[in-house]
């Protein structure tokens with residue numbers, strides 16, 4: 001549904017260079033620390049900024065050739081843009097009736113009421129949580145096949161984040177060919193929601209893995225210096241020297257469990273993985 005191939009964007013010393021894909025029926029997560037390039041990648045995919053090389057396709061079409069029909073099938077919520085603060089939800093409904101052929105007004109109003117969003121209040125006076133909920137339900141309001149959501153849970157408390165995650169699950173359940181590309185720097189949100197995870201650092205994809213594989217196969221080994229000298233290193237992706245010895249990231253946890261029963265092996269969450277991939281050294 002989305003495919004990029006060496007999609008490039010240069011801002012001074014920062015260079016985005018990303019190859020990735022979002023498959024139908026999948027929720028694909030993009031995780032990366034602040035400034036790693038998530039918003040730049042989304043804007044490049046959507047053709048909202050000029051790019052410096054590579055390709056991007058949405059729904060099988062080059063982004064530069066995308067027409068009105070395809071645009072109707074994409075729902076977008078970006079982190080640094082939104083609706084004019086001077087509009088109310090009532091005003092937005094009028095805009096959406098004209099903008100989207102498949103605007104589902106009944107469902108949109110249902111969601112607005114469900115989240116107790118005020119119809120007649122100017123959006124600039126909404127709280128962060130209200131604006132975030134509105135962005136997501138607006139992106140979902142017109143029967144899009146694909147949602148592109150940049151940090152939809154940023155700045156929200158845990159309850160509000162869960163609500164948005166539930167909304168996204170409901171959206172996927174309605175049609176098995178829908179897909180979502182979502183970015184976050186909150187690893188828990190990505191881990192709970194996504195089928196497929198890309199990790200971005202300094203504009204480059206550093207890990208791409210199925211969430212299930214990531215949680216089942218990746219692990220952190222804790223070894224002392226002599227064990228570190230002797231252990232099989234073919235499956236160690238990164239290591240960090242610490243007081244007692246070494247922390248090592250592997251994508252073959254079972255191999256070490258079977259062959260080195262005395263070694264402490266912890267499960268690697270997404271935060272551990274990101275820390276190890278970014279701060280750790282390669283052998």
Ligand SMILES: Nc1ncnc2c1ncn2[C@@H]1O[C@H](COP(=O)(O)OP(=O)(O)OP(=O)(O)O)[C@@H](O)[C@H]1O
Pocket residue numbers: 011014032033034035036037038039040041079185
């Ligand atoms: N319009 C711009 N002009 C110059 N540099 C930019 C511009 N937009 C982004 N950058 C730079 O590109 C890099 C990536 O920024 P980007 O906003 O894509 O990161 P991000 O991962 O979305 O960060 P965050 O999680 O903080 O939103 C940063 O170094 C940023 O300073």
